Amino acid sequence: MSTPDETSMLDGGWSPSQAIIEAIAAEEGIDVTDVEPPEYDPLFTVVNPEALDDLFTTTGGGASTVVVHLEYEGYEIVVRSDCNVEVRDRSANESVGRPIEE
Numbered sequence: 001m002s003t004p005d006e007t008s009m010l011d012g013g014w015s016p017s018q019a020i021i022e023a024i025a026a027e028e029g030i031d032v033t034d035v036e037p038p039e040y041d042p043l044f045t046v047v048n049p050e051a052l053d054d055l056f057t058t059t060g061g062g063a064s065t066v067v068v069h070l071e072y073e074g075y076e077i078v079v080r081s082d083c084n085v086e087v088r089d090r091s092a093n094e095s096v097g098r099p100i101e102e
Contacts, residue, residue, distance in 0.1 A: 016056050016068075016079045017049035023085040024073060046072045056081055 020043060025032040036042075043049050047070055056066055056079070066081040071090065078086040 013057060014083045015053050016085070017043055017047075017052050019083070019085045020072065020077055020079065023077070023087045024075065027075065027087045027089070040073055043072065046070055052079070 021035050022032050024040070025035050028035075047068075052068065055068065066079075068079045070077050070079075074090050076088045076090050080086075
């Protein structure tokens with residue numbers, strides 16, 4: 001599981017789209033700047049990054065619980081409103097048929 005760091009914080013808020021890229025880089029053991037074409041599809045091919053970030057922006061001061069599941073670059077990814085991103089390799093035998101728990 002990945003947690004946000006300085007690079008996933010934009011304007012004092014958490015950026016889920018950046019956190020996904022950081023989690024993929026950590027899982028692959030590469031620098032976050034290497035998660036780019038042509039080796040990797042742009043994140044926008046599977047989700048609108050701005051809409052994803054906006055979804056996790058709370059308004060009105062109320063706490064919300066948001067969970068988004070998506071597939072990107074052979075990984076099953078779960079983004080949670082508590083600023084956590086889970087990444088599971090879809091090719092690993094242990095993940096086949098076993099959903100990520102919410």
